[in-house]
Amino acid sequence: MTAPARDWAVRIAALALLLLVWQQVAQRLPAAILPTPVRVGAAARDLLTGGELALAWGQTVTQVAVAMALASVAGVGLGLLLGWYRPLDQLLSPLLGALFLTPRIALVPLIALWFGLQDLAKIVLILAFGFFEVFFTVRDGVRGMERSYLELARAYGVPTWRTLRTVVLPAARPYVLTGLRLGLLHALVGVVLAGFFLETSGIGGLIYNLGAALRTAELVAALLSVMVVGLAVNVGLRRLEARLTPWQVTR
Amino acid sequence: MTPSPRSLAGVALALAGWQLAGTFRPDFTSSPTLVATELVRLAREGDLLPLVAGTVATLLAGWTVAVTLGTLTGFLIGRYRLLAVAFEPYLVALYSVPLIAMVPLMVIWFGIGEGFLLATVVLATAITMVFPAATGTRESMRAYGELARAYQVSGHRLLLRVVLPGALPYVVAGLRISVQRALMAVVVGQFLVGHPGLGTLIGDARARLDADEVFAVALVALAVGALLTTLVGWAGRRLSAWRPEVST
Amino acid sequence: MTAIEVDDVGKSYTGKGGKRTDALSGIRLSVPSGGFVSLLGPSGCGKTTLLKCLDGLIPVTEGEIRVGGVPITGPGRDRAFVFQDFRLLPWRTVLGNVVFPLEGVVSSRAEREATARRYIEMVGLSDFERHHPHELSGGMQQRVGIARALAVDPDILLMDEPFGALDAQTRELMQIELLRIWELTGKTVVFVTHSVDEALFLSQRVAVLSARPGRIAAEFEVPFAHPRQEHTVRGDSRFTDLRHDIWRLLKGDTHAFSE
Numbered sequence: 201m202t203a204p205a206r207d208w209a210v211r212i213a214a215l216a217l218l219l220l221v222w223q224q225v226a227q228r229l230p231a232a233i234l235p236t237p238v239r240v241g242a243a244a245r246d247l248l249t250g251g252e253l254a255l256a257w258g259q260t261v262t263q264v265a266v267a268m269a270l271a272s273v274a275g276v277g278l279g280l281l282l283g284w285y286r287p288l289d290q291l292l293s294p295l296l297g298a299l300f301l302t303p304r305i306a307l308v309p310l311i312a313l314w315f316g317l318q319d320l321a322k323i324v325l326i327l328a329f330g331f332f333e334v335f336f337t338v339r340d341g342v343r344g345m346e347r348s349y350l351e352l353a354r355a356y357g358v359p360t361w362r363t364l365r366t367v368v369l370p371a372a373r374p375y376v377l378t379g380l381r382l383g384l385l386h387a388l389v390g391v392v393l394a395g396f397f398l399e400t401s402g403i404g405g406l407i408y409n410l411g412a413a414l415r416t417a418e419l420v421a422a423l424l425s426v427m428v429v430g431l432a433v434n435v436g437l438r439r440l441e442a443r444l445t446p447w448q449v450t451r
Numbered sequence: 452m453t454p455s456p457r458s459l460a461g462v463a464l465a466l467a468g469w470q471l472a473g474t475f476r477p478d479f480t481s482s483p484t485l486v487a488t489e490l491v492r493l494a495r496e497g498d499l500l501p502l503v504a505g506t507v508a509t510l511l512a513g514w515t516v517a518v519t520l521g522t523l524t525g526f527l528i529g530r531y532r533l534l535a536v537a538f539e540p541y542l543v544a545l546y547s548v549p550l551i552a553m554v555p556l557m558v559i560w561f562g563i564g565e566g567f568l569l570a571t572v573v574l575a576t577a578i579t580m581v582f583p584a585a586t587g588t589r590e591s592m593r594a595y596g597e598l599a600r601a602y603q604v605s606g607h608r609l610l611l612r613v614v615l616p617g618a619l620p621y622v623v624a625g626l627r628i629s630v631q632r633a634l635m636a637v638v639v640g641q642f643l644v645g646h647p648g649l650g651t652l653i654g655d656a657r658a659r660l661d662a663d664e665v666f667a668v669a670l671v672a673l674a675v676g677a678l679l680t681t682l683v684g685w686a687g688r689r690l691s692a693w694r695p696e697v698s699t
Numbered sequence: 700m701t702a703i704e705v706d707d708v709g710k711s712y713t714g715k716g717g718k719r720t721d722a723l724s725g726i727r728l729s730v731p732s733g734g735f736v737s738l739l740g741p742s743g744c745g746k747t748t749l750l751k752c753l754d755g756l757i758p759v760t761e762g763e764i765r766v767g768g769v770p771i772t773g774p775g776r777d778r779a780f781v782f783q784d785f786r787l788l789p790w791r792t793v794l795g796n797v798v799f800p801l802e803g804v805v806s807s808r809a810e811r812e813a814t815a816r817r818y819i820e821m822v823g824l825s826d827f828e829r830h831h832p833h834e835l836s837g838g839m840q841q842r843v844g845i846a847r848a849l850a851v852d853p854d855i856l857l858m859d860e861p862f863g864a865l866d867a868q869t870r871e872l873m874q875i876e877l878l879r880i881w882e883l884t885g886k887t888v889v890f891v892t893h894s895v896d897e898a899l900f901l902s903q904r905v906a907v908l909s910a911r912p913g914r915i916a917a918e919f920e921v922p923f924a925h926p927r928q929e930h931t932v933r934g935d936s937r938f939t940d941l942r943h944d945i946w947r948l949l950k951g952d953t954h955a956f957s958e
Contacts, residue, residue, distance in 0.1 A: 348784070348786055349786070349788070351756060351786075352782070352786045352788075354756060354774055355754055355756055355774050355779075355780040356774070356779070356780075356799070356800035356847075356851065357774050357775065357776055357800070358799075358800070358802075358803070359803065362802070362803050366799070366802065367788065370788070370790045370791075371788070371790070373790065445790070446831065446833065447789035447790065447831060447832065447833040
C-alpha cells in the first residue's frame with residue numbers, strides 16, 4: 201500500500217474505533233447522559249427537518265456577519281495605524297492590552313447595561329471576541345515588516361504615502377487574512393456566550409435551551425453543527441489564505 | 452520594561468475622560484472614584500477576596516490537569532506519526548470549535564459542583580496545549596533527533612534531555628493562551644450554574660445593572676487576568692531563558 | 700573624476716544608559732567614477748554601516764560624505780542599494796519588483812516596464828518576469844535585486860554582501876555575472892564583503908576595515924586588467940601574494956573570517 205492509502209486506512213479505522221467505543225459506552229448509560237451515535241444522527245435529522253437548527257443559525261449568521269464586518273474595519277484600520285505610527289501605539293496600547301486581558305465574559309454586564317440583551321448587544325459581544333485577533337495580528341504584522349521593507353522603500357526614495365499604498369498595505373495582506381480567520385474563530389465563542397448570557401436565541405441559545413431541557417441527543421447534534429461550522433471556517437479560510445498569499449506560510 | 456511616558460499619558464487621559472463622563476451620566480458610565488468606592492464596599496461587605504481566591508484556586512487546579520493532559524497528548528502525536536494520522540483531524544476540529552458550548556453537556560454529566568468546574572476548565576483548556584506541544588516535539592526531533600542518534604542517546608534520556616527541553620519554548624508559548632482560556636472557562640461555568648466565585652459576581656452585576664458594580668467587577672476580572680498572564684509569562688521566561696520566544 | 704568622497708566620517712550610537720559606541724571612526728575614502736571598490740572586514744566592523752551611510756540610510760555623526768562633490772543628506776536616485784537578503788516584495792512578480800522604484804518617477808507604465816525588461820534581460824531572467832520571488836532560487840532572486848538597482852539608472856551601485864546568502868558555486872557565477880554587468884554599464888560600485896577572494900577577484904581596490912571602531916586599516920590596489928577571467932586571475936601569483944598580505948593584516952585583527 202502507498203503511504204497516503206495507508207494513512208486513510210488508519211484514519212478510517214480510528215473513526216470506526218471512536219464510533220464503536222461511543223456506541224458501546226452509550227448503550228450502558230441512560231440516553232439523557234450520553235445518547236448513542238445512532239440517536240444523535242436521528243436527532244440531527246429532526247433538528248434539520250424541523251427547522252430549529254436553520255432558524256438558530258440564521259439568527260447567528262446575521263449577527264456574526266455584522267460583528268465581523270465591524271471587527272475587520274476597526275481591527276485592520278487600527279492595526280495598520282498603530283503598527284505604522286509608533287507614538288499612537290504607545291498611547292493606546294495599555295488600554296487595548298487591558299481590555300484584551302479582561303476575560304471577555306466580564307464585559308457581559310457592561311454590554312447589557314449599554315446595549316440591552318437583544319441583537320445589538322449580541323453583535324457587540326461577538327465583536328469584542330473577534331476584534332482583538334484581527335487587531336493584534338495586523339498590528340504586529342505591520343510592525344514586524346517595518347524595518348526591512350521600509351528601509352527598501354527609503355533606499356529607493358519612495359515617498360511616505362506611496363510606501364503606505366505599495367508596501368505596507370500589500371505586506372499586511374497575509375496578516376489581515378490570518379487575523380480575520382482567527383477573529384472569526386473567536387467570534388464563534390462570542391456567539392455561544394451571547395446565546396447563554398444575553399437573549400436566548402441563535403445557536404448559543406438553542407444549545408442552552410436543549411441543555412436545560414435535558415434533550416441530550418439534540419444537544420450533541422447542535423454541538424456537532426458548531427463543530428462543523430468552526431472546522432469549515434478554519435479550513436476554508438486557510439485555503440483561501442494559501443491561494444491569495446502563496447508566499448506566506450500561514451500560522 | 453518600564454512604561455513609556457506616552458503610555459502613562461494614554462492611561463491618564465482615559466481615566467480623566469472616564470471621570471468626566473461620570474459627572475454627566477454616572478448611571479451609565481460610572482467613574483473611577485465611584486468604582487473605587489464600590490470596590491472597597493465589595494471587599495468589606497461582599498466576599499470579594501475569598502470569592503476571587505476560590506476562583507483562582509479552582510482555575511489553577513483545572514489548568515494544571517489540562518496542561519498536563521494537553522501537553523502529553525501533543526507530545527504523543529508529535530512523537531508518533533501513526534497517532535497523528537489517526538487522531539490529529541479530531542484535535543484540529545476540537546481546536547477550531549468554541550468548546551465553551553459544551554458547558555450545558557458538562558452540567559448534565561458533572562452536576563453543578565466543584566467537579567463540574569474542574570471538568571469545564573480541563574475540557575476548554577487542554578486542547579490549547581496540544582498543538583504547541585506537538586509542534587515543539589516535532590521541531591525538537593527535527594533539530595536534535597539526528598544529533599541524538601549520532602551520539603546513541605535514546606529511550607528516556609532522549610525524551611528527558613533532548614526532546615522535552617527542545618519543545619519547552621513552544622509549550623511555554625502555549626501556557627499564556629491556555630491560562631486565559633482557563634479563566635474564561637471557570638468564570639463561564641460559575642456564571643452559568645451560579646457556583647459562587649468571580650462568575651457569580653459578574654452574574655450579579657449583569658442582573659442588577661448598577662454601573663458602579665458593573666465596572667468594578669470588570670476591573671476585578673481584568674486584574675485577575677493580568678495577574679495570571681503576567682505570572683505565567685514570567686515563569687515561562689524563567690523556564691526557557693536559553694531560547695528566544697517562539698510564536699505559535 | 701571622483702564619484703564618492705568620504706571625508707573623516709565617524710558614526711557613534713548612544714545606547715541604553717547613555718553609553719556611547721563608536722561604530723566608525725575617521726574614515727577617509729575616495730571612490731573614482733566608474734571604479735569598483737570593495738570594503739572588506741570581519742563581521743561587526745561597521746562595513747555595512749558605512750555602506751548605509753553612503754546611501755544616506757543612516758546619518759553620519761562626524762565628517763561628511765560627498766557624491767559628485769555635493770554633500771549627501773539622504774538616499775538619492777544617483778545611488779542604488781542592493782541588499783544582502785535580496786529584499787524583494789514577495790507579493791510582486793519579478794517585473795513588478797524591478798518596476799517598483801520607477802513608480803511615481805516614470806509616469807508612463809509602458810516606459811517603466813520597457814526599462815525594467817531591459818535590465819531583467821541583462822541579468823538573464825527574461826523567461827521569469829511573471830514569476831514570484833518564492834518560485835526563484837537565491838541566485839535568481841539576487842539577480843532581480845540587481846536588475847531593480849540598475850533600473851533606476853544610478854551612477855553608483857552600493858552592494859551589501861549581495862552574494863553572502865548564496866552557496867559557493869552560485870556565488871562564483873554571480874561574481875562573473877556582476878563583472879560582466881559592471882563592464883557593460885560602467886557604473887561605480889562599492890561592494891561590501893567579508894570574503895578576501897571575492898574582494899580580490901572583483902575589485903580594482905580593496906579597503907580593509909578593522910573592528911571597533913571601524914577604521915580603514917589599509918588599502919590595496921588590485922592590478923589585474925578588466926575584463927577578468929576567473930582562472931587566470933585566481934591562478935596569478937600576484938593574486939596569491941595579495942591574498943597573503945591581506946590575510947596577515949586581518950589575522951592581527953580578528954579570526955572572524957569565513958575563508
